[in-house]
Amino acid sequence: MIQREAVQLIQEMLRQFPAVGLVGSRQCGKTTLAKTFGTHYFDIESVPERGRLDVLWDTIMNGDEVAVFDEAQCWPELFARLRGAIDARRKVKGRFILLGSISPELMKQVGESLAGRMGLVELTPLHAAEMEPETHDHLWRFGGYPEGGVLGEEAFPRWQSNYLRLMSKRDLPQWGLPAKPEQTDRLFRLLAGMHGNPQNASDLGAALGLSHSTIQSYLDFLEGAFLIRRLPAYHAKVAKRLVRTPKVYWRDTGLLHMLLGMTAKDDLLRMPWVGQSWEGWIIEQILAHRAAIGLDTAASYFRTSDGLECDLVLESEGKRELIEIKLTTAPAPEDLTKLRKIQSLIGADRLVLLTRCTDVVTTGSTWMTDLRGYIAAVNASR
Numbered sequence: 001m002i003q004r005e006a007v008q009l010i011q012e013m014l015r016q017f018p019a020v021g022l023v024g025s026r027q028c029g030k031t032t033l034a035k036t037f038g039t040h041y042f043d044i045e046s047v048p049e050r051g052r053l054d055v056l057w058d059t060i061m062n063g064d065e066v067a068v069f070d071e072a073q074c075w076p077e078l079f080a081r082l083r084g085a086i087d088a089r090r091k092v093k094g095r096f097i098l099l100g101s102i103s104p105e106l107m108k109q110v111g112e113s114l115a116g117r118m119g120l121v122e123l124t125p126l127h128a129a130e131m132e133p134e135t136h137d138h139l140w141r142f143g144g145y146p147e148g149g150v151l152g153e154e155a156f157p158r159w160q161s162n163y164l165r166l167m168s169k170r171d172l173p174q175w176g177l178p179a180k181p182e183q184t185d186r187l188f189r190l191l192a193g194m195h196g197n198p199q200n201a202s203d204l205g206a207a208l209g210l211s212h213s214t215i216q217s218y219l220d221f222l223e224g225a226f227l228i229r230r231l232p233a234y235h236a237k238v239a240k241r242l243v244r245t246p247k248v249y250w251r252d253t254g255l256l257h258m259l260l261g262m263t264a265k266d267d268l269l270r271m272p273w274v275g276q277s278w279e280g281w282i283i284e285q286i287l288a289h290r291a292a293i294g295l296d297t298a299a300s301y302f303r304t305s306d307g308l309e310c311d312l313v314l315e316s317e318g319k320r321e322l323i324e325i326k327l328t329t330a331p332a333p334e335d336l337t338k339l340r341k342i343q344s345l346i347g348a349d350r351l352v353l354l355t356r357c358t359d360v361v362t363t364g365s366t367w368m369t370d371l372r373g374y375i376a377a378v379n380a381s382r
Contacts, residue, residue, distance in 0.1 A: 001032075002130055002146075003130065004033050004292075005129050005292035005293065006033070006121055007033070009121055010022065010037065013119035014093065015093055015094060017094075017117065017118055017119040018089075018092065018094070018095050018096065018118070019082065019098060019119075020094075020098070020118060020120075021072075021098045021099075021100060021110060021114075021118050021119070021120045022097060022098070022099050022100075022121050022122075023123070023226075024124060024226055025125065025252075026166075026167070027145050027147060027148075028124060028145065028146075028226075029123060029146055030099045030123050031068075031099065033123065034097045035068060037066050038065075039065035039067070040065060040066070040067040041067075042067070042068065042069050043070045043071065044071050044075045044078060045070070045071040050075055057081075066094060066095060066097060067095065068097045068098075069098045069099065071099060071100065071101060072099060072109075073101075073109060079110075079113035080113050082096060082098075082114065086114070102224050102225050102226075103122075103226070124288040125145045125146070125150075126139065126145075127289060128285040128372075128375065129289040136371060136372070138150060138153070140268075140277075141156075141268050142155075142257075143156075143160070143256075143257070144254070145160075145163070145252065145254060148160055150254070156254060156257075156264050157254075157257070157258035157262070160254050160255050160257075160258035160259075164185070164188055164255060164258075165185075167225065167227070168184035169181045171225070172221060172222075175225070179218055187204065187218060187222075189259050190207055191204075191228060191259075192250060193260075194248050195249055195273070195276055195277070195280055196247060196279055198248075199230060199247065199248045201215040201216055201219070219248075226251060227251060228251060229249045229250075229280075229283075230246040230247070231248075231283070231300060231312075232301075233245060233246060233247075233303065234301065234313045240308065242302070242303065243303040243304065247301055249283065250280065252284075253281045256280070257277070260273060278325070278327040279311055279327075282325045283299075283312055285375075286323070286371075290316070293379075295316050295317070295382075297314055297315070298316070300312075300313045300315075301313060302346070308342065311323060313346075319349040319350070320346070320347060320348045320349055321350040322352065323352040324339055324354065326353065326354070326355045328357075329356045330355075330357070331353050336353055336366065349365060351365060352366075352367045353366075354370065355368070355369075357369075357370060358372075360373035360377070
């Protein structure tokens with residue numbers, strides 16, 4: 001079993017809060033990980049399991065063993081009942097782990113019932129900091145879902161196709177998405193073609209025959225289900241006019257590559273969209289690692305109306321970092337020159353040119369490195 005990087009953060013949260021919410025996409029490994037902490041496990045999607053919990057409620061609430069509630073958002077009554085149980089023994093920490101596959105609904109319940117009583121941890125599919133460097137290209141190619149090919153490529157792309165089919169036909173409608181499955185499937189593919197580009201809700205609406213506001217609502221659902229990431233544009237008062245439209249990325253490249261029609265035998269590096277795939281994958285690996293080690297990070301991209309751009313702006317612990325991502329083993333000097341121009345506009349404590357070059361060069365606050373070296377440098381700088 002691969003050691004999940006978020007284990008230490010979950011342990012810290014269990015020492016600090018009576019309950020911990022573990023949120024993330026379907027099949028990313030939440031249940032497997034949570035069961036290593038818990039003695040009692042209940043699948044809240046199952047009505048019989050809710051009945052079993054009801055019978056055992058007093059025993060569990062009066063005991064000291066950790067109880068795990070999977071897909072907790074499916075039974076809103078649970079949150080109110082847990083609030084009473086927590087308040088009756090408020091000083092006892094680490095009693096409950098609640099798992100959720102859709103963040104807005106779970107956050108709504110937290111805000112109404114468990115505010116101040118629960119810490120939140122997001123679990124992603126397997127990411128680069130959890131895998132050996134020699135497997136990183138395999139992870140990029142097939143995505144991070146444990147059953148989706150990263151641990152055995154024979155599952156790709158059938159697993160990804162079935163996964164999204166279940167999302168469009170069952171999970172998303174159950175969670176409140178009003179779209180027909182056929183519309184959702186088409187939206188998935190349109191978003192794959194938009195990966196790494198500014199969001200264009202008007203074009204999406206025109207293609208699907210839906211209004212701009214309806215498209216925005218649908219994207220909210222997909223983002224809440226941890227399928228896509230909308231990376232906001234950096235906002236500040238600077239001398240140049242800034243682009244304000246968010247970029248759209250599929251969070252898992254295995255799902256992206258299936259939607260774009262790639263097969264297990266295709267050469268990923270020959271695909272016309274490979275640069276945007278690589279960019280999105282690197283962004284997701286960076287943010288997954290920082291979240292797993294407990295770094296609260298605000299992420300955006302920077303672009304001016306005349307085309308001066310930086311792929312990723314990170315703000316964390318009072319510091320700002322500019323990251324340019326290039327699918328190359330021979331980075332050009334002008335890439336750093338561009339970062340320095342942006343630094344002169346918005347300031348930055350660190351400039352990072354992240355490529356496939358395995359030689360790690362750090363000169364003061366300027367890093368030139370690959371993903372492995374970046375992760376190591378982030379860990380060393382904490």
